[in-house]
Amino acid sequence: MSGPLYVPVLSARRHATAAYRNLSPAVQSDVIPLWNLPPRHGTASDVLAAFMRREARDVSKAQRHHPAWIDLPFADETQLRLFAPVLRDLGKTSVLRPVTGPGRPEHQQAVALEVARRSASGVGIRVALPGEWDEGRTQPVRELLARLDPADEADLLLDLGAVRGDRPDAGKEALRALDALIPLTPWRTSAVLGGGFPEVTAQMLEQGLHAEPRTDWHTWQELAESSRSHTPLLSYGDYGIQPARAIGREPASGKGGPAWGVLRYTTAESFVLGKVLGRGEDRIAVNRAAARQFLELPDFRGPAASAGESWLRDCAHGHGPTGTGNASDWLRVGNIQHMTYVVRSLRPQPGSIPPTGPLS
Known part of the structure; x- marks a missing residue:
């Protein structure tokens, strides 16, 4: 396998950057995270820009010895506009790789491709697959790849989102997507990302420890056991120990929340x-x-x-x-x-x- 062993999808929050820094060097060298800046809708522009600079700086410091991707998958137009100069600065000073994908705003795609070109870091192409694969989704990825500089490298980040018990066909649909996407270019990395961690309620925990199946891991085993020629090239990814939708939640304010x-x-x-x-x-x-x-x-x-x-x-x-x-x-x-x-x-x-x- 030419890509990373493991691609965790992590929120660019201090508990996650601290967790990455506290991995042993041997483990850390096998991990390339996909960092996600949280959305902050309705935040004043100057405050929003300061938050994003701080979060990007924290991630950059955590990754000073190893590469990683950085993304804003839930950002609105204001956040994307304010992050553009931050991303350009990161491209000059860090090993963070920009991420874009089909369906993203044209401005976001252009900035990510520009940073990839200027930094020679390559670019992550994040393709969401929350349900069934549609062959019509191949062409937008092909068109995005056509805009890359020939010297730029591209990473396929096939994002299944939440992979719970209600998605028994997730592995099959991922294989269909990979069959269509892998031949498009010599990807530097081909990672399949899925989140199996449950939405936890207090009632689940009333009787002591509670176990939930790792459905995302079972999906990965299905992919790893397939006979496809590209199987040895795949990297495993998950959402760590939070539900997949947690990266799309705005940071909580104040001291509210459950006890x-x-x-x-x-x-x-x-x-x-x-x-x-x-x-x-x-x-x-x-x-x-x-x-x-x-x-x-x-x-x-x-x-x-x-x-x-x-x-x-x-x-x-x-x-x-x-x-x-x-x-x-x-x-x-x-x-x-x-x-x-x-x-x-x-x-x-x-x-x-x-x-x-x-x-x-």
Whole structure:
């Protein structure tokens, strides 16, 4: 495979950039994130521009040693206009790759292609596939590629969005799309992105830990087991430990929201969820008890597996100064353990011997 091992779709929020920075160097080198700046509709232009500069700067600092993509898939015209000079500046000083796609506004496409040309970074072509593949969608991608400078490289980011139990044909539709899109150009990267994490409700967590199937991972296995010639070229991508639509939510303001939160843990088959409290007299006791439940899972990989598992250990037993955390902490440690586990699931551990033929 010539592309990255793993492409997580992440929101350009501080908990996510902190999670990426806290990956071990060996894991980080196999990860190329697709960073998404959150929408901020109705925000004053000067404030909006300042937010985007800060978010882009944070991502650029996190990625100073490795490339990544940066996108604004839910931006309105105002946000796109204000981000254009930020993107041009990034093209001069960072390894962030611009993203565009069919159906995007002409101005956004033009700026992304311009930055790709001037920076020699290449460009990500993000093709949304929330349902069935329509062959008529091939031509807009072909036309977009025709506008690239011959020296520019292009990355195919096939975005399935949410891949839950109500989409049993997601793998089949992805294969149809890939059959149409892969022959269009010698893509530098061909990644399939899908989000299997559920929308969590308090009721789901009332009886202790709750497990939800990793439907996105099952879809990936279907693709990986296909007989297509392009299968070895594909990179796996997901939305981490948040629902796919979370990247399209505007940042919350103030201190509202529920009094409870979620600890998250990824196993071979499931996302395991546990309820924690953000406030209240019982917060510390409840949160430490929840963390202990994760340590008791048969699939818990031990505190040395990543900074996510070590945080759970410390939370469970009251070690260290970090306490039982808050919503940002829970997202950060959840993404650390998830990204680490995904990379290790995709690549055999050092010292393992791959099979050389059928077993007798």
